[in-house]
Amino acid sequence: MTTDTATLGAAALLPRHLAVLLLASVATLFAGNHVAARLAFDEGTGLLLAVLVRSAVALSVLAVLFLLQRKRFAFPNDAGRWQLLAGLMVAIQSLCLYSAVARIPVVVALLLMNTFPIQLALLTWALGGPRPTLRAALIMAAILVGLVVVLDVPAWLASPEALGPDWLPGVAFGLGAAAAFSCALWITEHHLGEVGSTLRSLLTMLTVFVVMIVAGTLQLVPGGMALPASSTGWGALVALALLYSVAFSVLFISVPRLEMARNAPVMNVEPVASLLLGYLVLGQMLSATQLVGGAIVLGGIVVLSLSPR
DSSP states (O other): OHHHHHHHHHHHSOOHHHHHHHHHHHHHHHHHHHHHHHHHHHTTOOHHHHHHHHHHHHHHHHHHHHHHTTOOOOOOGGGHHHHHHHHHHHHHHHHHHHHHHTTSOHHHHHHHHTTHHHHHHHHHHHTTOOOOOHHHHHHHHHHHHHHHHHTTHHHHHHOGGGGOTTHHHHHHHHHHHHHHHHHHHHHHHHHOTTSOHHHHHHHHHHHHHHHHHHHHHTTOSTTTTOOOSSHHHHHHHHHHHHHHHHHHHHHHHHGGGSOHHHHGGGGGGHHHHHHHHIIIIIOOOOOHHHHHHHHHHHHHHHHHHHSOO
């Protein structure tokens, strides 16, 4: 009986090359979402409006999936506050990441966001989990060195005005996005394990949607609900919502067949895709030195994600 079940489970998995291709395509769609967001912001679109529209479309998709799968609203009594906190963390992550994208090159913002494995490992350790191994610590140090190169820290220290007034806030928002996402992952792993994945995702996106409405109503972010000033801005707003929702839906539906424990590092192609799309659509390009730093960061993240712990 066990052998038959294992055989059926293995048969349900996609072939490795198809799984890798699908994950790379999803990562490219996510990268396109961030490039579209930068284009929308450049055309006057408000930050809150962009997150609101994106979360509304994703929420609709999740609601349909929840109904089609005939899931039950089974929710442990003690999980409510943790679910709310996880949703708030994802809302903060969304705002911070889009804020970073609006201020610095998209690929730099995503590289900063991709430091979340480091922050998650340190957070887990700080809250009583296992200490990072020496190997993991060395990989994290290499990633940080790569970030120093990508961010061109020596040039910034020598001449802060050369990189523009938005550079430092953009970096802070990128790191803040990674921190918020790390908190959301920790909460999910330690306190929301009994909540179904579809229901958890639905409630998280609902929280993000409500937070954006409240923040917009209270005008917590000046100009946060501003409408696009051109047809290009409107097109970019629609594109960011559709790209994110399609990527999220494909990934969510396909996860059981993708053998994520083995293939998840493929998702790190997102900054690479954003580099290409950022150049083609926005004209953003990193220097040769920064490209080397980016390669160090991506390589370190992939190796870290493949580590046993």
